[in-house]
Amino acid sequence: LVLVGTTAKMALPTSAKFWLLGIGVFYSYETYLRMSCKYGRFYKPSKQIVDEELARALKVEKSIASECWKELTEKYDVRDKVSRIEVPTLIIVGEKDKINLKASQYLNREIKGSELRIVPSSGHTVMVEKTEEFNHVLEEFISR
Known part of the structure; x- marks a missing residue:
């Protein structure tokens, strides 16, 4: 995931x-x-x-x-459900994402064994702003 x-x-x-x-x-x-x-x-x-x-x-x-x-x-509120996620989970967020940086840290705490990757110098749309870095992080996770 x-x-x-x-x-x-x-x-x-x-x-x-x-x-x-x-x-x-x-x-x-x-x-x-x-x-x-x-x-x-x-x-x-x-x-x-x-x-x-x-x-x-x-x-x-x-x-x-x-x-x-x-x-x-x-x-939209799934806070009561995220702790039930039991599959390997990668959480990607931009370092300068003013909305979801803290939310991603919350998800990382709630989803057992999840991995949080914060992409430097990126905002809310990390996959557009830092495409190469985003794809690298994604490929690393998928190849495991």
């Missing part, structure tokens, strides 16, 4: 919820997505990454995306 930049409970600060709601109300869905792809991050993405992410996001209807986001942020 490989867990990447994740958490056992999704929770957004109230300020972030208002920010997301405000953008969704005052701007078109496409503008909201553009702003989210470009500014709603924890690193500075290249134009290519922004364009690719926007193209993918625009394929999803606004109502569906909104409902998925609501479910994720308000109802």
Whole structure:
């Protein structure tokens, strides 16, 4: 099992919820997505990454995306289940991930025998920001 930049409970600060709601109300869905792809991050993405992410996001209807986001942020809580994981588990997180570094450390404590790998100089999207390092860590784990 490989867990990447994740958490056992999704929770957004109230300020972030208002920010997301405000953008969704005052701007078109496409503008909201553009702003989210470009500014709603924890690193500075290249134009290519922004364009690719926007193209993918625009394929999803606004109502569906909104409902998925609501479910994720308000109802996702598996803290009572993670300690039951009994398979070899690798947890990968970016050193500068402002949301999931502590959450990954929690998962590492709760999942018996799990391995936590913190990728230096990487933020929330470690697999995009540090692709080579990420793949190396993943290959190491899989080859065991």
